[in-house]
Amino acid sequence: MTHDPVRLYRTVRLIRRFEERAIELVRAGEIVGGIHPYLGQEGIAAGVCAALRDGDLVTGTHRGHGHVLGKGADPARMLAELCGRVTGLNRGRGGSMHAADFGVGVLGANAIVGAAGAILTGAVWARRRRGDDLVGATFFGDGAVNEGMLLEAFNLAALWRVPVLFVCENNGYATTMPVAGAVAGTIAGRAAAFGMPATVVDGQDPEQVRDATAAAVARMRAGGGPELVEAHTYRFDAHHTFEHAVRLEYRPPDEVAAGRSRDPVDIQGARLPPAARAAVDAEVEATLAAAVAYALASPPPDPAAALEHLYASGLTARTGGG
Amino acid sequence: MPRLSYRRALTRALADEMTRDESVFLLGEDIRVAAANVTSGLLKRFGPERVLDTPLSEQAFTSFATGAALAGLRPVLEFQIPSLLFLVFEQIVNHAHKFPLMTGGQCAVPVTYLVPGSGSRTGWAGQHSDHPYSLFAHVGVTTVVPATPADAYGLLVSAIRCDDPVVVFAPAGALDVRADVVDLAPVPLGRGVVRRPGTDVTVVAVGHLVHDALAVADELADQVSVEVFDPRTLYPVDWDGLVGSVSRTGRLVVVDDSNRSCGIAGEIIATVVERVRLLAPPRRVTRPDGAVLPFAPALDRAVQPGRDQLTAAIQLTMKDG
Numbered sequence: 001m002t003h004d005p006v007r008l009y010r011t012v013r014l015i016r017r018f019e020e021r022a023i024e025l026v027r028a029g030e031i032v033g034g035i036h037p038y039l040g041q042e043g044i045a046a047g048v049c050a051a052l053r054d055g056d057l058v059t060g061t062h063r064g065h066g067h068v069l070g071k072g073a074d075p076a077r078m079l080a081e082l083c084g085r086v087t088g089l090n091r092g093r094g095g096s097m098h099a100a101d102f103g104v105g106v107l108g109a110n111a112i113v114g115a116a117g118a119i120l121t122g123a124v125w126a127r128r129r130r131g132d133d134l135v136g137a138t139f140f141g142d143g144a145v146n147e148g149m150l151l152e153a154f155n156l157a158a159l160w161r162v163p164v165l166f167v168c169e170n171n172g173y174a175t176t177m178p179v180a181g182a183v184a185g186t187i188a189g190r191a192a193a194f195g196m197p198a199t200v201v202d203g204q205d206p207e208q209v210r211d212a213t214a215a216a217v218a219r220m221r222a223g224g225g226p227e228l229v230e231a232h233t234y235r236f237d238a239h240h241t242f243e244h245a246v247r248l249e250y251r252p253p254d255e256v257a258a259g260r261s262r263d264p265v266d267i268q269g270a271r272l273p274p275a276a277r278a279a280v281d282a283e284v285e286a287t288l289a290a291a292v293a294y295a296l297a298s299p300p301p302d303p304a305a306a307l308e309h310l311y312a313s314g315l316t317a318r319t320g321g322g
Numbered sequence: 323m324p325r326l327s328y329r330r331a332l333t334r335a336l337a338d339e340m341t342r343d344e345s346v347f348l349l350g351e352d353i354r355v356a357a358a359n360v361t362s363g364l365l366k367r368f369g370p371e372r373v374l375d376t377p378l379s380e381q382a383f384t385s386f387a388t389g390a391a392l393a394g395l396r397p398v399l400e401f402q403i404p405s406l407l408f409l410v411f412e413q414i415v416n417h418a419h420k421f422p423l424m425t426g427g428q429c430a431v432p433v434t435y436l437v438p439g440s441g442s443r444t445g446w447a448g449q450h451s452d453h454p455y456s457l458f459a460h461v462g463v464t465t466v467v468p469a470t471p472a473d474a475y476g477l478l479v480s481a482i483r484c485d486d487p488v489v490v491f492a493p494a495g496a497l498d499v500r501a502d503v504v505d506l507a508p509v510p511l512g513r514g515v516v517r518r519p520g521t522d523v524t525v526v527a528v529g530h531l532v533h534d535a536l537a538v539a540d541e542l543a544d545q546v547s548v549e550v551f552d553p554r555t556l557y558p559v560d561w562d563g564l565v566g567s568v569s570r571t572g573r574l575v576v577v578d579d580s581n582r583s584c585g586i587a588g589e590i591i592a593t594v595v596e597r598v599r600l601l602a603p604p605r606r607v608t609r610p611d612g613a614v615l616p617f618a619p620a621l622d623r624a625v626q627p628g629r630d631q632l633t634a635a636i637q638l639t640m641k642d643g
């Protein structure tokens with residue numbers, strides 16, 4: 001847990017600039033397949049991860065760069081992964097939507113909406129059973145709260161009192177579907193149905209997210225069961241970068257303007273003396289310049305090894321005839 | 323010599339592995355009281371911490387097991403109905419199976435999915451009678467279908483020790499098989515076995531159908547010398563062992579309880595003809611395309627591969643060349 005406003009700002013700023021540099025690399029054709037930008041939502045990953053310990057476990061989403069970076073993955077290896085390089089976190093086998101760094105407790109971004117909650121619940125349960133003192137946080141969007149597998153995970157975690165923080169990033173839309181068109185009842189109400197405490201926070205304020213997380217995590221570490229945090233936020237950019245070419249109309253311009261007016265980078269940045277903020281900005285720029293250079297200088301994986309790592313047992317897939 | 327039933331062989335495998343390895347534990351529905359008569363006695367021996375009854379939440383507990391495996395445990399899941407594998411196909415195929423590759427080798431997912439009573443159970447009708455092993459072979463999840471008590475023991479042990487997800491189909495048609503068993507030992511994954519040597523035709527039989535193939539081979543013994551090959555593992559298949567057998571006999575018939583289109587029999591025939599020049603066109607005996615098992619016993623039987631069809635297929639193959 002860090003109370004340091006500078007460190008929190010640094011994470012928010014790092015994720016922001018990472019995403020902006022990644023979008024440039026999408027445009028340049030260096031990142032194929034595009035990305036789901038986390039722009040505008042940085043305060044959530046930064047705030048939650050600031051309240052976690054190194055040994056705690058996390059799972060992320062298709063919009064997952066912030067979760068991976070927030071937990072402490074190396075931005076250079078993360079960017080190399082996005083560029084499909086062999087030096088990437090996943091050796092170029094995962095890309096944007098599957099970035100994982102088990103070394104810092106990130107059991108992966110997961111591209112299937114609502115799927116990761118049960119996986120993290122099992123992992124936290126297993127590690128605690130072996131005596132490790134840790135908790136987990138699993139991120140998901142407002143779209144996931146109608147997925148049966150996530151609701152099953154709520155039940156299992158609450159029933160078996162597994163200390164997992166379910167973090168809902170409510171950015172108002174699942175792709176183009178507004179929350180009002182998709183969610184009966186409320187998101188926090190789903191937690192109540194399983195007997196889980198729920199806290200609703202302003203996801204644009206990194207400190208508010210951090211403090212709510214810290215309080216929930218403290219209860220969980222003291223023996224409490226899972227909790228839910230619903231963080232209200234706004235996605236500043238496209239659902240996915242494909243929208244940069246294909247304009248989809250589903251968010252009124254004044255809503256976008258209002259949403260963008262509450263920027264977590266500025267909200268947290270304003271808590272720093274200008275000189276300190278400028279120093280962090282410069283440091284982040286240097287880190288990302290080095291990350292971009294590292295990614296672009298890294299070799300792609302060898303196509304002959306395309307199915308390497310498919311089987312942990314060493315089984316190899318049959319390729320050609322016989 | 324002690325007689326061992328197929329079910330008790332599964333129980334012994336679970337108990338032996340739980341004894342040998344603290345990280346092995348069981349999850350499933352009604353397994354504490356052993357409703358499927360496989361986990362009998364295990365709650366008493368190993369306690370509730372290692373024999374977990376789950377709520378009816380197959381998707382959650384299947385992915386829960388994935389997470390537990392990522393964290394170093396070796397879960398064994400029991401499913402009450404083979405079609406529940408459709409419900410958790412996503413969790414097995416899209417998550418457990420894909421994690422090692424997608425993470426670039428950062429993890430292993432050693433989970434065993436055990437289905438006691440796969441295929442027809444006679445009278446359980448459409449939604450309880452599936453045999454979806456070919457689906458798992460298609461996606462590349464290690465898949466075993468033991469035919470005998472010794473293999474039920476040995477393959478389940480190997481599945482639990484394997485560092486990848488493994489689906490273990492225990493066919494309903496084999497659960498009551500008993501055999502004299504001298505030594506129980508692990509059976510390596512991916513290794514088939516010749517159940518009966520012969521010289522005229524190789525019959526590849528999957529799971530419980532091994533016993534039908536042996537019976538047919540005996541019936542035809544004065545006309546045809548039938549070799550019965552049991553692949554045991556359907557992914558990865560023991561291609562070298564199979565090709566060795568067919569190279570000797572020159573003829574191939576496959577009997578497989580899958581629906582015909584895209585079933586494992588098609589893959590077996592395709593691979594063999596890529597590697598061996600046969601004396602006669604190969605044949606397969608399967609469920610029909612798109613089959614759903616109807617309820618009435620005569621209809622249920624009519625849709626499953628049977629001994630008469632197998633006999634006819636062998637005779638046709640012999641006539642063809």
Ligand SMILES: Cc1ncc(C[n+]2csc(CCOP(=O)(O)OP(=O)(O)O)c2C)c(N)n1
Pocket residue numbers: 062063111112113114140141142143144169171173174175239
């Ligand atoms: C189970 C599932 N259904 C559909 C999709 C396609 N899809 C990817 S992201 C997305 C929207 C998700 O919305 P939300 O959970 O609110 O997250 P956000 O994109 O807003 O961060 C959809 C429909 C998917 N990946 N997984």
Ligand SMILES: [Mg+2]
Pocket residue numbers: 141142143169170171172173174175
């Ligand atoms: Mg959303």
